[in-house]
Amino acid sequence: MDIPEILYHYTGANGLYGILNTKQIWATSYRYMSDAREFEYGFDLISELYPPEEDKVRGLLSDTPSVEYIKDSIYAGLIKRWKIYYKSDCIFVASFSSKGDSLGQWRGYAGLHSGYSLGFNFKEIESINPDTRLVACCYDKSKQLDGIKRIIDEYLPQMKSAEREGPHELLAKAYWAASDIALLAATLKHPAFEEEEEWRLVVGPLEANNERICYRPGKRLIIPYVNIGFGPSELPLKRIIVGPGPHQERNAASLRQMLILHRFKDVEVSISDAPFRTW
Secondary structure: OOOOOOEEEOOHHHHHHHHHHHHHHEEEEOOOOOOOOHHHHHHHHHHHHHHHHHHHOOOOOOOOOHHHHHHHHHHHHHHHOOOHHHHHOEEEEEEOOOOOOOOHHHHHOOOOOOOOOEEEHHHHOOOOOOOEEEEEEOOOOOHHHHHHHHHHHHHHHHHHHHHOOOOOHHHHHHHHHHHHHHHOOOOEHHHHHHHHHHHEEEEOOOOOOOOOOOEOOOOEEEEEEEEOOOOOOOOOOOOOOOOOOHOOOOOOHHHHHHHHHOOOOOOOOOOOOOOOOOO
């Protein structure tokens, strides 16, 4: 994916208000993303590379898997078991797109009547702080499998060595491998979402009792999140697009006034061209 000059964050009126007032971006717990299976998708790729032993044997007619391959499958299975731990609230994500006026994004992420697309300078988002990393989502299945395989191949020799030291050492190595896969999984999306061209700010893994974790009310759930601040820097906001809605011009006018009130300079305000009506 090409590196864009501006990345866009789609949000509703409440999200816009919060960002402008606090000059922070919220990263939501990975478990509360729009695609509920995203996280599991990354870990499930392990089974495509190393099918469970019984499935591999059942799928062969004349060939018999080698003992070494079966052993590798067992190690990979141990790594996958740690998925249960990483399904807790430990990885947090803020989503962006290289597309600033996307019909699909307005429909999915910005609300029906009060959506906004906030454009941020890519380079300043990329260097926001040392414990946050900006990564492009990967939609290519072969590249996804290659990424998972590189991690497993790195840890397999360590796991084989640790097994001689005892089960605790073996599980510890599987845990660290799963940690790397969890971080990679935060960037892997099903090919059906490719048109989103998504980039993500990823925070974590964090322990469940980390003081950075906050909570906010959602429509149906209490949602964990962390604040991503810019330190002494200003929020690198360059553009805001007012999404489809019944009062776009009035909305843009009040938004310009709000930007002046909060002392934002050189922020372009424009109106979406997307042909989307729900009113």
